[in-house]
Amino acid sequence: MKIVIINSGSSSIKYQLIDMPANEVICSGMIDRIGLATSNLTYVTNAVKVEEALPVANHKIGLEKIAQLLMDDEIGVIKSTAEIDAVGHRVVHGGSAFSNTVIITAAVKDKIRQLFELAPLHNPANLEGIIVAEEIFSGATQVAVFDTAFHQTIPVVAHKYAIPNYLLTENKIRVYGFHGTSHKYVSENAIHYLKQNLVTESSKIVTIHLGNGCSMTAIKDGKSVDHTLGFGPMNGLIMGTRSGDVDQSVIFYMVNTLGYSLEAVNTLLQKQSGMLGLTGYSDLRDIEANAENGNVECQLALAMNAYRIKKYIGSYTAVLNGLDAIIFTAGIGENSSYIRKLVCTDMDYFGIKLDESKNEIRSRTIREINTEDSKTKILVIPTNEEIEIANQVFELLTT
Incomplete structure (x- = not known):
């Protein structure tokens, strides 16, 4: 199974194409300093390493550049997007709605959008990565992995705030944890x-x-x-x-x-x-x-x-x-x-x-x-x- 992993951070995009279950990394790279005057792009396979300094204004432009490299006639690693079985996306905030990895649907995207205010530097970039990937890898299953899931084991004594109880029970205000x-x-x-x-x-x-x-x-x-x-x-x-x-x-x-x-x-x-x-x-x-x-x-x-x-x-x-x-x-x-x-x-x-x-x-x-x-x-x-x-x-x- 060929899986493209897209990890859209607040100012960077890390990506890998991985053959599972062998955990074989076919291609990897990143773009950092997104939004600054000069961004750095890397693209690495077993045969080639590309390093380039260029302006990348936002995550959409960055993801489109990555897709071009993956399918490049000379240095690309896939002929067609049909070779990709799934795209895994890192999503920072899952709120109380997501404690596990999920297949992305319209409802999942709506919930990620609703959580923008709780992770304004990340969830918008995460959702943009999903939307662009749906266009580029239209035949692949899109999957969201949430940063908050690992921290579900934090006990109540640590995850509850000292504010009125109803804000936890009714409004789900608590420590969620990230990364x-x-x-x-x-x-x-x-x-x-x-x-x-x-x-x-x-x-x-x-x-x-x-x-x-x-x-x-x-x-x-x-x-x-x-x-x-x-x-x-x-x-x-x-x-x-x-x-x-x-x-x-x-x-x-x-x-x-x-x-x-x-x-x-x-x-x-x-x-x-x-x-x-x-x-x-x-x-x-x-x-x-x-x-x-x-x-x-x-x-x-x-x-x-x-x-x-x-x-x-x-x-x-x-x-x-x-x-x-x-x-x-x-x-x-x-x-x-x-x-x-x-x-x-x-x-x-x-x-x-x-x-x-x-x-x-x-x-x-x-x-x-x-x-x-x-x-x-x-x-x-x-x-x-x-x-x-x-x-x-x-x-x-x-x-």
């Missing part, structure tokens, strides 16, 4: 690694997903028990353009005293805050480069970013009553030795000791970057949300 496909994939790999290396049979781990969107999950014996993102993908860690945790009083002050509209506050917190608001840059590569050149604002923003991650490591160690490993993953987590060093410095009390030379090594495989005497493992595990999505799509369509 579930990534946290599920890397945690399963981490648990396998820990057991292989005779570290522990049970497991208490914290997964740290750092990209343009960021989140952390406390995972006990493979199940999500707490998570930094909540009702929408906005709180918790400092992100590319999102503020993360902020005192609710700030919102009322901005509206009632400073004269902001609610829409303006929402836009500010979702799209103009985070690292962008602190530095003027939303891409961490730009922020790190300026920090190394002495930019004080960028240096402070990176320190704030790491400080917030440290706070959650501490709180989740308490929730888990111990800690076997922390896992860094996603674009920043896998590639930024700078952030990893900031996070792991002065964390000896938690048994976290970073080996600085190992921290500088780059690899596409799971690796330890802790010292030999570190009580807690520090793992870098490349996430592969696309393989996780393919597995779930294949399971849905064959069982």
